[in-house]
Amino acid sequence: MSIYHLTVKMHSRAKNKKLHALRALAYRTGSRIVDPVTQHIYDSTSKSREVIHNATITPGFGPAWKDNPQDLWQHVHQSEKRKDAAIFREFECALPKEIADETSPEAWVRLIENFIRDQLTPHGVLVTYAIHNKPGNPHVHMMCTTRHWTADGFGPKNRALDTFKVLYGWRKSWADHCNAALRRAGRSERVTHKSFAELGLQREATAHVGPAHVEQTNPQYAQKREEVIARNKKVQERNHRRGLERQRRAHVHLRAGVCGVQMVRHIGSWEGFAPEDQGAQPARTHPLALRSEALDDAALFDQSDAGARRQLLLAWPDAETAFNVLTRWRETLGRSWSWSVFLGQYQRIRKSQENPLAELLAKELMWVVSRAPQRLPDCLDAADPPHVVRAAFSVKEWVSKNKPQFVGALEALIEQAQSRLPEFRQRATPSVTDVQATALKVPSATFREVLVSFPELSHLTGSEIDIVAACQRLATAIDRPFTPEILRKRLQRMTQGKELPEPITNESLIESLLIKDLVFAAKRRPHRLADALRAVPPLRRAFFEELVRDALIGTVREPNHAQAAKALSTFQQLELQARWAVEQVLTPQQLADFEYRRSCCQRLGSTYTWQTFQADINRLAGCPQGWQRAWWDELVDQFTPTELKSISTLCPAWYDRPFEQWSSMGRNTSQVSQQPWDRGHAQDFRGVTGVSHTDDDLQTRMNTGFGVPT
Secondary structure (H helix, E strand, C coil): CCCCCEEEEEEECCCCCCCHHHHHHHHCCCCCEECCCCCCCCEEEHHHHCCCEEEEEECCCHHHHHHHHHHHHHHHHHHCCCCEEEEEEEEEEEECCCCCCCCCCHHHHHHHHHHHHHHHHHCCEEEEEEEEEECEEEEEEEEEEEEECCCCCEEEHHHHCCCCHHHHHHHHHHHHHHHHHHHHCCCCCCCCCCCCCCCCCCCCCCCCCCCCCHHHCCHHHHHHHHHHHHHHHHHHHHHHHHHHHHHHHHHHHHHHHHHHHHHHHHHHHHHHHCCCCCCCCCCCCCCCCCHHHHCCCHCCCCHHHHHHHHHHHHHHCCHHHHHHHHHHHHHHHHCCCCCHHHHHHHHHCCCCCCCCHHHHHHHHHHHHHCCHHHHHHHHHCCCCHHHHHHHHHHHHHHHHHCCHHHHHHHHHHHHHHHHHHHHHHHHHCCCHHHHHHHHHHCCHHHHHHHCCCHHHHHHHHCHHHHHHHHHHHHHCCCCCCHHHHHHHHHHHHHHCCCCCCCCCCCHHHHHHHHHHHHHHHHHHHHHHHHHHHHHCCCHHHHHHHHHHHHHHHCCCCCCCCCCHHHHHHHHHHHHHHHHHHHCCCCCCHHHHHHHHHHHHHHHCCCCCCHHHHHHHHCCCCCCCCCCCHHHHHHHHHHCCCEEEEEEEHHCCCCCCCHHHHHHHHCCHHHCCCCHHHHHCCCCCCCCCCCCCCCCCHHHHHHCCCCCCCC
């Protein structure tokens, strides 16, 4: 099947002193070329068997030598005078093997030349490409010039193409052109340039293994290849476990669908389910036809990441803080990041270092200097100035020895970071408000005594100032007190309810305490939510924003939002379950009846909930006139004419009893027994659908109802 692959390499004399443009051309085109200056022969005809096509794409203006590949690349080589000059840029791209083959490569040629004319030719780039058809691995090499093309030949360097933004554009464009080629060939396969993270998939990518035949002549390569294969097997095992977890969670949704089927059976057929003469049809063909998007793959618990996080926190108490710092660094530079990657990096550094974070940041900066030196200025925004200065001084000696051409850029980075230090220190110094000043009057020893009184938290002694400061900032933002006694009560509830995080660290405990206040603000003081979110740790704000959103809409998600779920009252959770269950099987017209009923009940001074709606469907399912009409008939029979007159405009249009007849149908309220819409909320919560039962005869009659899974 088609697999996406695109790499862009810059070939320069700085990395390869023997680099020659003609040698590179001979190797990629599988030809024999004689250097006209030195008469040196570059013979790569041994590769000619796999090269099935090559061509050069040039504009229609300029010197005539541009149309001869050998003359073109000889001029490219001669135009570069510096000993560290970049000679050419190379694209290496996988070709979809479904659209062409060795005997008819026309579809590949069209794909390649469309990409070149779309992305490279408009920027004055001349390209020589060669298609290699290795067994099972068709691909193309594109050699691109690095200077602007003018009417007189080569002009200045094209620096506009040396950015990551342009690279991302190339990757997307190649995927679009491949998919267009597959579409033209009538194929259903598609490729994408996006990573698993961008697609919202909790999967790890495997590493490229490489060709097997090299093992026979290179023992070092063979050992490295075996290590990659072993790592890939572990990744595949972890992905398999994630798949099993997705299946387990999907089973819950399917079970809900089965309960929906039972609901339909006991209410009646779809035709009898709708009001008379309305022609209402079910909005869903089957309750089991749930959307796959409902299974939020990104919300699944990543077991491997959780294990890595737990292992790191046990070995390094400040791992959470370091992870947040490195997350900001990686995201700014467009690199992937996870706890599993973090664990691998931590295991490779020298553990004798007093500050592992400094060494990790130094290694990140070394990567930037080695792989993407043009992004050195971005490092100023990737971390706080003290971290940047410390990392830059740490790698200065290494850069002087291995990458001397970038010493000036590194010194400029140090100078700019140092110039930002005063502003950073001023900004980092917290201002003490009146409320905070009052809180600071409480001795830290008092909070320390609270922590020591809990054996599970005794190892956090010494961190009470951080805990108090974080909780006090949020409490101040939502106008709530925070004292040692309040902290003691919260910790007691968390200990008794087994809500303490695992493992217990300074950061995880602060997060658990802040969750309580944020849920309180979302439900009781929504006008202070903006202030509350400004008071949480900035690097975790996205997590808290999502938690607040879920708390507001009542979404219960495990495991990250377990505490938010526990913060919801039992009635709210049952109400959500009832609404979800009913919506799985009713049509939009039938669901609209709920709003009519609730409006009428409000006008009459009572409430009508989704749980009551679900119970009424159960109760009236066997009525000959239909469950909807039966409810409205029951309403008319239970109230006086005066009361009915007040709701005459709130009834659904399909309920066709004339208002004039209502006075003869209503009866005195003294004869009214307990109303079905005023029975309270005594619940017998069963199964996924959460059916309500309020009296013994209803319990007996509904033992086989849709709310009791078989």
